Amino acid sequence: MADAIARRGLMFILSSPSGAGKTTVSRRLLAHDGAIRMSVSVTTRPMRPGEGDGRDYHFVSRERFDEMVAQDAFLEWATVFGNSYGTPRAQVREGLERGEDFLFDVDWQGTQQLYQQAEADVVRVFLLPPSIAELHHRLTARGTDSAEVIAGRMARAQSEISHWDGYDYVLVNDDIDACFAQVAQILAAERLKRARQTGLVPFVRELMKPVA
Protein backbone atom coordinates (compact mmCIF):
# COMPACT_ATOMS: atom_id res chain seq x y z
CA MET A 1 0.00 0.00 0.00
CA ALA A 2 1.41 3.36 -1.04
CA ASP A 3 1.27 6.08 1.58
CA ALA A 4 -1.67 8.41 1.11
CA ILE A 5 -0.80 11.51 -0.89
CA ALA A 6 -0.64 14.58 1.37
CA ARG A 7 -3.39 17.06 0.57
CA ARG A 8 -4.67 20.46 1.52
CA GLY A 9 -8.07 20.39 3.23
CA LEU A 10 -11.17 22.01 1.79
CA MET A 11 -14.04 24.15 2.99
CA PHE A 12 -17.29 22.30 2.27
CA ILE A 13 -20.26 24.64 2.28
CA LEU A 14 -23.77 23.22 2.54
CA SER A 15 -26.69 25.60 2.08
CA SER A 16 -30.41 25.10 1.65
CA PRO A 17 -33.66 26.73 2.58
CA SER A 18 -35.09 25.62 5.90
CA GLY A 19 -36.90 22.35 5.28
CA ALA A 20 -34.62 21.05 2.52
CA GLY A 21 -32.44 18.79 4.65
CA LYS A 22 -29.23 20.71 5.33
CA THR A 23 -29.19 19.95 9.06
CA THR A 24 -29.77 16.21 8.62
CA VAL A 25 -27.15 15.91 5.88
CA SER A 26 -24.63 17.92 7.93
CA ARG A 27 -25.10 15.72 10.98
CA ARG A 28 -24.67 12.54 8.99
CA LEU A 29 -21.57 13.85 7.28
CA LEU A 30 -19.97 14.74 10.62
CA ALA A 31 -20.94 11.35 12.05
CA HIS A 32 -19.74 9.23 9.11
CA ASP A 33 -16.67 11.07 7.82
CA GLY A 34 -13.79 11.24 10.26
CA ALA A 35 -11.84 13.80 8.23
CA ILE A 36 -14.39 16.62 8.21
CA ARG A 37 -15.45 18.79 11.15
CA MET A 38 -17.02 22.14 11.89
CA SER A 39 -14.86 25.03 12.92
CA VAL A 40 -15.46 26.35 16.42
CA SER A 41 -17.04 29.80 16.09
CA VAL A 42 -16.33 32.85 18.17
CA THR A 43 -19.44 34.43 19.71
CA THR A 44 -20.52 37.27 21.94
CA ARG A 45 -23.57 35.44 23.25
CA PRO A 46 -23.44 34.21 26.85
CA MET A 47 -22.46 30.62 27.54
CA ARG A 48 -25.41 28.33 28.27
CA PRO A 49 -25.48 25.54 30.86
CA GLY A 50 -23.70 22.48 29.51
CA GLU A 51 -21.70 24.40 26.91
CA GLY A 52 -17.90 24.47 27.03
CA ASP A 53 -15.68 27.38 26.06
CA GLY A 54 -13.48 26.30 23.13
CA ARG A 55 -15.67 23.29 22.46
CA ASP A 56 -19.10 24.64 21.46
CA TYR A 57 -17.91 28.20 20.91
CA HIS A 58 -15.12 30.51 21.87
CA PHE A 59 -17.02 32.92 24.13
CA VAL A 60 -15.68 36.47 23.98
CA SER A 61 -16.74 39.94 25.00
CA ARG A 62 -18.25 42.44 22.56
CA GLU A 63 -15.03 44.46 22.78
CA ARG A 64 -12.89 41.45 21.89
CA PHE A 65 -15.20 40.49 19.00
CA ASP A 66 -15.09 44.00 17.53
CA GLU A 67 -11.32 43.99 17.87
CA MET A 68 -11.17 40.69 15.93
CA VAL A 69 -13.38 42.18 13.20
CA ALA A 70 -11.04 45.18 13.01
CA GLN A 71 -8.04 42.80 12.75
CA ASP A 72 -9.72 40.89 9.90
CA ALA A 73 -9.52 37.77 12.07
CA PHE A 74 -12.78 36.29 10.70
CA LEU A 75 -13.41 34.47 7.46
CA GLU A 76 -17.07 35.41 7.83
CA TRP A 77 -19.16 36.85 10.61
CA ALA A 78 -22.77 37.87 11.22
CA THR A 79 -24.97 39.36 13.92
CA VAL A 80 -28.23 37.58 14.77
CA PHE A 81 -30.66 39.00 17.39
CA GLY A 82 -27.89 41.17 18.80
CA ASN A 83 -25.32 38.39 19.21
CA SER A 84 -22.35 38.14 16.87
CA TYR A 85 -20.81 34.93 15.51
CA GLY A 86 -17.61 34.60 13.52
CA THR A 87 -15.41 31.92 11.94
CA PRO A 88 -11.79 32.42 13.07
CA ARG A 89 -9.49 32.61 10.08
CA ALA A 90 -6.36 31.23 11.78
CA GLN A 91 -8.08 28.05 13.01
CA VAL A 92 -9.33 27.19 9.51
CA ARG A 93 -6.09 28.14 7.76
CA GLU A 94 -4.03 25.92 10.06
CA GLY A 95 -6.48 23.04 9.74
CA LEU A 96 -6.48 23.21 5.94
CA GLU A 97 -2.69 23.12 5.92
CA ARG A 98 -2.82 19.93 8.00
CA GLY A 99 -5.23 18.37 5.49
CA GLU A 100 -8.38 18.75 7.59
CA ASP A 101 -11.72 19.54 5.95
CA PHE A 102 -14.25 21.97 7.41
CA LEU A 103 -18.01 21.83 7.03
CA PHE A 104 -19.89 25.13 6.89
CA ASP A 105 -23.62 25.10 7.37
CA VAL A 106 -24.27 28.70 6.26
CA ASP A 107 -26.75 30.71 4.18
CA TRP A 108 -26.04 32.43 0.87
CA GLN A 109 -24.52 35.47 2.58
CA GLY A 110 -22.07 33.36 4.59
CA THR A 111 -21.28 31.45 1.40
CA GLN A 112 -20.44 34.63 -0.48
CA GLN A 113 -18.19 35.83 2.35
CA LEU A 114 -16.31 32.51 2.51
CA TYR A 115 -15.95 32.36 -1.27
CA GLN A 116 -14.54 35.88 -1.42
CA GLN A 117 -11.99 34.97 1.26
CA ALA A 118 -10.87 31.55 0.10
CA GLU A 119 -12.16 30.78 -3.41
CA ALA A 120 -9.73 27.94 -4.18
CA ASP A 121 -10.48 26.07 -0.94
CA VAL A 122 -14.26 26.36 -1.13
CA VAL A 123 -16.74 23.77 -2.46
CA ARG A 124 -20.33 25.08 -2.50
CA VAL A 125 -23.28 22.66 -2.39
CA PHE A 126 -26.93 23.71 -2.45
CA LEU A 127 -29.88 21.46 -1.57
CA LEU A 128 -33.28 22.12 -3.12
CA PRO A 129 -36.62 20.71 -1.99
CA PRO A 130 -38.33 18.44 -4.56
CA SER A 131 -41.30 20.78 -5.02
CA ILE A 132 -42.88 23.89 -3.58
CA ALA A 133 -45.78 21.78 -2.26
CA GLU A 134 -43.34 19.50 -0.43
CA LEU A 135 -41.47 22.49 1.01
CA HIS A 136 -44.76 23.94 2.25
CA HIS A 137 -45.65 20.59 3.77
CA ARG A 138 -42.29 20.34 5.58
CA LEU A 139 -42.56 23.89 6.92
CA THR A 140 -46.09 23.31 8.26
CA ALA A 141 -45.45 19.82 9.62
CA ARG A 142 -45.54 20.90 13.23
CA GLY A 143 -49.15 21.97 12.69
CA THR A 144 -49.31 24.54 15.47
CA ASP A 145 -48.17 27.66 13.65
CA SER A 146 -50.33 30.46 12.31
CA ALA A 147 -50.75 31.05 8.58
CA GLU A 148 -48.75 34.24 8.96
CA VAL A 149 -45.79 32.48 10.58
CA ILE A 150 -45.82 29.83 7.84
CA ALA A 151 -46.03 32.48 5.10
CA GLY A 152 -42.97 34.15 6.62
CA ARG A 153 -41.07 30.85 6.60
CA MET A 154 -42.01 30.22 2.97
CA ALA A 155 -40.86 33.71 1.99
CA ARG A 156 -37.51 33.18 3.72
CA ALA A 157 -37.12 29.76 2.07
CA GLN A 158 -37.84 31.15 -1.38
CA SER A 159 -35.45 34.03 -0.77
CA GLU A 160 -32.71 31.50 0.06
CA ILE A 161 -33.62 29.36 -2.99
CA SER A 162 -33.19 32.41 -5.23
CA HIS A 163 -29.42 32.15 -4.64
CA TRP A 164 -29.09 28.59 -5.98
CA ASP A 165 -27.00 29.82 -8.91
CA GLY A 166 -24.08 30.86 -6.70
CA TYR A 167 -23.18 27.22 -5.94
CA ASP A 168 -20.90 24.67 -7.60
CA TYR A 169 -23.24 21.72 -7.09
CA VAL A 170 -27.03 21.67 -6.82
CA LEU A 171 -28.95 18.64 -5.52
CA VAL A 172 -32.65 17.96 -5.24
CA ASN A 173 -33.35 16.38 -1.86
CA ASP A 174 -36.17 14.04 -2.73
CA ASP A 175 -34.85 11.18 -0.60
CA ILE A 176 -32.55 11.87 2.34
CA ASP A 177 -30.46 8.70 1.88
CA ALA A 178 -29.89 9.37 -1.82
CA CYS A 179 -29.15 13.01 -1.10
CA PHE A 180 -26.62 12.16 1.62
CA ALA A 181 -24.93 9.64 -0.71
CA GLN A 182 -24.59 12.34 -3.36
CA VAL A 183 -23.12 14.83 -0.89
CA ALA A 184 -20.59 12.19 0.24
CA GLN A 185 -19.67 11.51 -3.42
CA ILE A 186 -19.04 15.20 -4.02
CA LEU A 187 -16.78 15.41 -0.96
CA ALA A 188 -14.87 12.26 -2.02
CA ALA A 189 -14.40 13.57 -5.56
CA GLU A 190 -13.29 17.03 -4.45
CA ARG A 191 -10.58 15.48 -2.29
CA LEU A 192 -9.16 13.90 -5.46
CA LYS A 193 -8.77 17.21 -7.29
CA ARG A 194 -5.19 17.54 -8.44
CA ALA A 195 -4.87 21.05 -7.09
CA ARG A 196 -5.65 19.94 -3.51
CA GLN A 197 -3.13 17.08 -3.46
CA THR A 198 -0.01 18.85 -2.32
CA GLY A 199 1.89 15.56 -2.10
CA LEU A 200 1.68 14.82 -5.83
CA VAL A 201 4.79 16.76 -6.80
CA PRO A 202 7.19 14.70 -4.65
CA PHE A 203 5.24 11.50 -5.45
CA VAL A 204 5.57 12.00 -9.21
CA ARG A 205 9.21 12.99 -8.84
CA GLU A 206 9.84 9.46 -7.50
CA LEU A 207 7.92 7.91 -10.42
CA MET A 208 10.08 9.83 -12.90
CA LYS A 209 13.39 8.48 -11.58
CA PRO A 210 15.34 6.10 -13.80
CA VAL A 211 14.77 2.47 -12.86
CA ALA A 212 17.86 0.87 -11.36
Add this chain to the structure above:
Amino acid sequence: MADAIARRGLMFILSSPSGAGKTTVSRRLLAHDGAIRMSVSVTTRPMRPGEGDGRDYHFVSRERFDEMVAQDAFLEWATVFGNSYGTPRAQVREGLERGEDFLFDVDWQGTQQLYQQAEADVVRVFLLPPSIAELHHRLTARGTDSAEVIAGRMARAQSEISHWDGYDYVLVNDDIDACFAQVAQILAAERLKRARQTGLVPFVRELMKPVA
Protein backbone atom coordinates in the same frame (compact mmCIF):
# COMPACT_ATOMS: atom_id res chain seq x y z
CA MET B 1 -40.34 11.23 -6.76
CA ALA B 2 -39.47 14.42 -8.61
CA ASP B 3 -38.56 13.99 -12.26
CA ALA B 4 -34.82 13.96 -12.82
CA ILE B 5 -33.42 17.37 -13.70
CA ALA B 6 -32.43 17.53 -17.37
CA ARG B 7 -28.70 17.88 -17.82
CA ARG B 8 -26.05 18.32 -20.46
CA GLY B 9 -23.74 15.31 -20.81
CA LEU B 10 -20.02 15.46 -20.14
CA MET B 11 -16.82 14.23 -21.75
CA PHE B 12 -15.01 12.03 -19.24
CA ILE B 13 -11.33 11.64 -20.10
CA LEU B 14 -9.32 8.86 -18.53
CA SER B 15 -5.56 8.83 -19.11
CA SER B 16 -2.72 6.88 -17.60
CA PRO B 17 0.58 5.35 -18.60
CA SER B 18 0.36 1.81 -19.87
CA GLY B 19 0.24 -0.46 -16.81
CA ALA B 20 -1.67 1.93 -14.52
CA GLY B 21 -5.15 0.50 -15.03
CA LYS B 22 -6.88 2.77 -17.55
CA THR B 23 -8.21 -0.08 -19.68
CA THR B 24 -9.63 -2.04 -16.73
CA VAL B 25 -11.27 1.03 -15.20
CA SER B 26 -12.72 2.06 -18.59
CA ARG B 27 -14.24 -1.39 -19.18
CA ARG B 28 -15.81 -1.47 -15.73
CA LEU B 29 -17.23 2.01 -16.11
CA LEU B 30 -18.83 1.11 -19.45
CA ALA B 31 -20.19 -2.13 -17.97
CA HIS B 32 -21.61 -0.62 -14.76
CA ASP B 33 -22.81 2.82 -15.80
CA GLY B 34 -25.63 2.84 -18.32
CA ALA B 35 -25.37 6.56 -19.04
CA ILE B 36 -21.78 6.66 -20.32
CA ARG B 37 -20.46 5.25 -23.59
CA MET B 38 -17.58 5.64 -25.97
CA SER B 39 -18.04 7.63 -29.14
CA VAL B 40 -17.66 5.64 -32.35
CA SER B 41 -14.46 6.82 -34.02
CA VAL B 42 -13.89 7.38 -37.71
CA THR B 43 -10.89 5.51 -39.11
CA THR B 44 -9.01 4.92 -42.32
CA ARG B 45 -7.81 1.48 -41.31
CA PRO B 46 -9.42 -1.52 -43.04
CA MET B 47 -12.30 -3.30 -41.35
CA ARG B 48 -11.30 -6.56 -39.65
CA PRO B 49 -13.33 -9.77 -39.58
CA GLY B 50 -16.09 -9.49 -36.98
CA GLU B 51 -16.10 -5.68 -36.94
CA GLY B 52 -19.17 -3.70 -37.95
CA ASP B 53 -19.18 -0.37 -39.76
CA GLY B 54 -20.84 2.21 -37.49
CA ARG B 55 -20.53 -0.07 -34.48
CA ASP B 56 -16.78 -0.55 -33.89
CA TYR B 57 -15.73 2.29 -36.15
CA HIS B 58 -16.97 4.34 -39.03
CA PHE B 59 -14.68 3.06 -41.79
CA VAL B 60 -13.85 5.71 -44.36
CA SER B 61 -11.35 6.28 -47.18
CA ARG B 62 -8.25 8.39 -46.75
CA GLU B 63 -9.82 11.02 -49.02
CA ARG B 64 -12.96 11.20 -46.89
CA PHE B 65 -10.91 11.39 -43.67
CA ASP B 66 -8.78 14.24 -44.99
CA GLU B 67 -11.94 16.02 -46.12
CA MET B 68 -13.37 15.70 -42.60
CA VAL B 69 -10.13 17.11 -41.13
CA ALA B 70 -10.39 20.06 -43.53
CA GLN B 71 -14.01 20.58 -42.50
CA ASP B 72 -13.01 20.60 -38.79
CA ALA B 73 -15.35 17.64 -38.30
CA PHE B 74 -13.17 16.05 -35.58
CA LEU B 75 -12.87 16.94 -31.92
CA GLU B 76 -9.49 15.22 -31.95
CA TRP B 77 -7.66 12.98 -34.38
CA ALA B 78 -4.35 11.18 -34.64
CA THR B 79 -2.41 8.98 -37.02
CA VAL B 80 -0.88 5.76 -35.66
CA PHE B 81 1.21 3.45 -37.88
CA GLY B 82 -0.21 5.10 -40.99
CA ASN B 83 -3.88 4.76 -40.02
CA SER B 84 -5.87 7.78 -38.90
CA TYR B 85 -8.50 7.84 -36.17
CA GLY B 86 -10.83 10.72 -35.30
CA THR B 87 -13.67 11.55 -32.90
CA PRO B 88 -16.59 12.99 -34.90
CA ARG B 89 -17.66 16.31 -33.46
CA ALA B 90 -21.34 16.13 -34.48
CA GLN B 91 -21.93 12.75 -32.80
CA VAL B 92 -20.55 13.97 -29.47
CA ARG B 93 -22.27 17.36 -29.64
CA GLU B 94 -25.67 15.78 -30.27
CA GLY B 95 -25.15 13.18 -27.53
CA LEU B 96 -24.15 15.81 -24.97
CA GLU B 97 -27.27 17.80 -25.79
CA ARG B 98 -29.38 14.69 -25.10
CA GLY B 99 -27.66 14.27 -21.70
CA GLU B 100 -25.38 11.38 -22.70
CA ASP B 101 -21.87 11.11 -21.30
CA PHE B 102 -18.87 10.03 -23.35
CA LEU B 103 -15.80 8.21 -22.11
CA PHE B 104 -12.47 9.00 -23.78
CA ASP B 105 -9.56 6.67 -23.23
CA VAL B 106 -6.85 8.92 -24.71
CA ASP B 107 -3.29 10.03 -24.00
CA TRP B 108 -2.17 13.52 -22.97
CA GLN B 109 -2.18 14.76 -26.57
CA GLY B 110 -5.78 13.65 -27.14
CA THR B 111 -6.68 15.20 -23.79
CA GLN B 112 -5.21 18.54 -24.81
CA GLN B 113 -7.07 18.49 -28.13
CA LEU B 114 -10.41 17.68 -26.46
CA TYR B 115 -9.89 20.32 -23.78
CA GLN B 116 -9.12 22.99 -26.36
CA GLN B 117 -12.30 22.10 -28.25
CA ALA B 118 -14.76 21.70 -25.40
CA GLU B 119 -13.30 22.94 -22.11
CA ALA B 120 -16.60 23.29 -20.23
CA ASP B 121 -17.75 19.76 -21.10
CA VAL B 122 -14.49 18.03 -20.26
CA VAL B 123 -13.54 16.23 -17.01
CA ARG B 124 -9.94 15.02 -17.00
CA VAL B 125 -8.85 12.11 -14.78
CA PHE B 126 -5.31 10.74 -14.60
CA LEU B 127 -4.33 7.42 -13.02
CA LEU B 128 -0.85 6.97 -11.59
CA PRO B 129 0.86 3.70 -10.65
CA PRO B 130 1.63 3.33 -6.92
CA SER B 131 5.40 3.26 -7.46
CA ILE B 132 8.02 3.08 -10.17
CA ALA B 133 8.93 -0.45 -9.02
CA GLU B 134 5.31 -1.58 -9.37
CA LEU B 135 5.04 0.03 -12.83
CA HIS B 136 8.20 -1.78 -13.89
CA HIS B 137 6.77 -5.01 -12.52
CA ARG B 138 3.50 -4.57 -14.43
CA LEU B 139 5.30 -3.77 -17.67
CA THR B 140 7.54 -6.83 -17.39
CA ALA B 141 4.86 -9.21 -16.19
CA ARG B 142 4.71 -11.12 -19.45
CA GLY B 143 8.33 -12.09 -18.91
CA THR B 144 9.18 -12.73 -22.54
CA ASP B 145 10.33 -9.28 -23.60
CA SER B 146 13.89 -8.07 -24.02
CA ALA B 147 15.41 -5.52 -21.68
CA GLU B 148 15.39 -3.03 -24.55
CA VAL B 149 11.66 -3.47 -25.21
CA ILE B 150 10.91 -3.02 -21.51
CA ALA B 151 13.13 0.04 -21.30
CA GLY B 152 11.17 1.54 -24.22
CA ARG B 153 7.87 0.84 -22.45
CA MET B 154 9.15 2.44 -19.24
CA ALA B 155 10.30 5.52 -21.14
CA ARG B 156 6.88 5.88 -22.80
CA ALA B 157 5.13 5.40 -19.45
CA GLN B 158 7.28 8.04 -17.77
CA SER B 159 6.72 10.41 -20.68
CA GLU B 160 2.95 10.01 -20.23
CA ILE B 161 3.26 10.46 -16.43
CA SER B 162 5.08 13.75 -16.98
CA HIS B 163 1.73 15.24 -18.12
CA TRP B 164 -0.12 14.47 -14.85
CA ASP B 165 -0.48 18.18 -14.10
CA GLY B 166 -2.82 18.82 -17.04
CA TYR B 167 -5.65 16.90 -15.36
CA ASP B 168 -8.49 17.91 -13.01
CA TYR B 169 -8.27 14.78 -10.85
CA VAL B 170 -5.28 12.56 -10.12
CA LEU B 171 -5.67 9.10 -8.57
CA VAL B 172 -3.08 6.57 -7.45
CA ASN B 173 -4.15 3.13 -8.61
CA ASP B 174 -2.91 1.00 -5.77
CA ASP B 175 -6.01 -1.22 -5.68
CA ILE B 176 -8.20 -1.59 -8.75
CA ASP B 177 -11.50 -1.80 -6.79
CA ALA B 178 -10.74 1.32 -4.76
CA CYS B 179 -9.55 3.12 -7.89
CA PHE B 180 -12.70 2.22 -9.81
CA ALA B 181 -14.87 3.38 -6.89
CA GLN B 182 -13.08 6.73 -6.91
CA VAL B 183 -13.51 7.15 -10.65
CA ALA B 184 -17.24 6.38 -10.29
CA GLN B 185 -17.51 8.96 -7.47
CA ILE B 186 -15.90 11.61 -9.64
CA LEU B 187 -18.33 10.88 -12.47
CA ALA B 188 -21.32 10.99 -10.09
CA ALA B 189 -20.18 14.28 -8.57
CA GLU B 190 -19.47 15.92 -11.92
CA ARG B 191 -23.01 15.13 -13.05
CA LEU B 192 -24.26 17.19 -10.09
CA LYS B 193 -22.38 20.33 -11.10
CA ARG B 194 -24.83 23.18 -11.36
CA ALA B 195 -23.54 24.28 -14.74
CA ARG B 196 -24.35 20.89 -16.33
CA GLN B 197 -27.94 20.72 -15.05
CA THR B 198 -29.79 22.55 -17.77
CA GLY B 199 -33.15 21.71 -16.19
CA LEU B 200 -32.48 23.69 -13.01
CA VAL B 201 -33.75 27.02 -14.34
CA PRO B 202 -37.31 25.80 -15.06
CA PHE B 203 -37.25 23.64 -11.89
CA VAL B 204 -36.36 26.57 -9.66
CA ARG B 205 -38.89 28.78 -11.46
CA GLU B 206 -41.59 26.40 -10.18
CA LEU B 207 -40.17 26.52 -6.63
CA MET B 208 -40.33 30.32 -6.68
CA LYS B 209 -44.05 30.52 -7.49
CA PRO B 210 -46.37 31.79 -4.77
CA VAL B 211 -48.06 28.97 -2.86
CA ALA B 212 -51.80 28.77 -3.59
